[in-house]
Amino acid sequence: AQTVTQSQPEMSVQEAETVTLSCTYDTSENNYYLFWYKQPPSRQMILVIRQEAYKQQNATENRFSVNFQKAAKSFSLKISDSQLGDTAMYFCAFMKGGDMRFGAGTRLTVKP
Amino acid sequence: KAGVTQTPRYLIKTRGQQVTLSCSPISGHRSVSWYQQTPGQGLQFLFEYFSETQRNKGNFPGRFSGRQFSNSRSEMNVSTLELGDSALYLCASSLVSSGIGYEQYFGPGTRLTVT
Numbered sequence: 001a002q003t004v005t006q007s008q009p010e011m012s013v014q015e016a017e018t019v020t021l022s023c024t025y026d027t028s029e030n031n032y033y034l035f036w037y038k039q040p041p042s043r044q045m046i047l048v049i050r051q052e053a054y055k056q057q058n059a060t061e062n063r064f065s066v067n068f069q070k071a072a073k074s075f076s077l078k079i080s081d082s083q084l085g086d087t088a089m090y091f092c093a094f095m096k097g098g099d100m101r102f103g104a105g106t107r108l109t110v111k112p
Numbered sequence: 113k114a115g116v117t118q119t120p121r122y123l124i125k126t127r128g129q130q131v132t133l134s135c136s137p138i139s140g141h142r143s144v145s146w147y148q149q150t151p152g153q154g155l156q157f158l159f160e161y162f163s164e165t166q167r168n169k170g171n172f173p174g175r176f177s178g179r180q181f182s183n184s185r186s187e188m189n190v191s192t193l194e195l196g197d198s199a200l201y202l203c204a205s206s207l208v209s210s211g212i213g214y215e216q217y218f219g220p221g222t223r224l225t226v227t
Contacts, residue, residue: 035215037218042220043200043220043221044218044219044220044221045202045204045218046218047215047216047217050215091155097168098145098160098167098168099157099160099168099170100145100147100157100216101157102154102155102156103154104154105154105155
């Protein structure tokens with residue numbers, strides 16, 4: 001079974017600085033999808049970024065980028081120029097065949 | 113375009129009762145997935161419906177069931193409620209079957225409390 005591990009329960013960063021959230025996963029599959037979701041205090045989950053495992057190029061969405069290391073089964077999220085609105089729980093997720101597995105989450109606090 | 117809506121937003125039930133939660137996906141989306149979120153177990157996949165058929169199912173007991181209607185709206189039912197069923201239930205919709213890896217858009221959730 002696929003498992004997703006986020007080893008950092010909590011992190012903090014100063015506004016305008018850069019922070020990296022870690023995620024590793026365990027799978028024997030070759031083709032799958034990886035996601036980072038953000039859940040602000042309002043509780044609505046929002047997709048941050050998506051990566052297809054067959055693509056070697058790392059996904060980027062504005063200030064958010066990933067470092068996808070398929071062989072190492074690692075999928076970290078880098079947030080550049082952190083903003084107060086980035087404060088939230090961040091979940092890493094693995095999907096294969098419609099079954100999405102989430103990590104335990106990292107609570108990120110952006111400090112002014 | 114309106115987002116995913118879930119009703120009700122909050123619900124209090126007693127052990128042994130049953131409950132039905134509703135989810136309306138984004139217009140045009142045909143896939144609806146359900147998740148349970150608890151502090152202890154985190155986010156867990158319940159099941160996915162696509163074109164009125166259950167496509168995938170997580171590891172939950174048969175007390176948890178669902179269905180999808182022809183307009184893609186979905187309902188989730190939990191029978192014989194237990195205290196451990198207290199959770200935030202999230203619904204997510206996707207344009208096509210989530211197995212293809214399309215983004216899922218989440219609703220605000222239904223907070224179920226079982227007393």
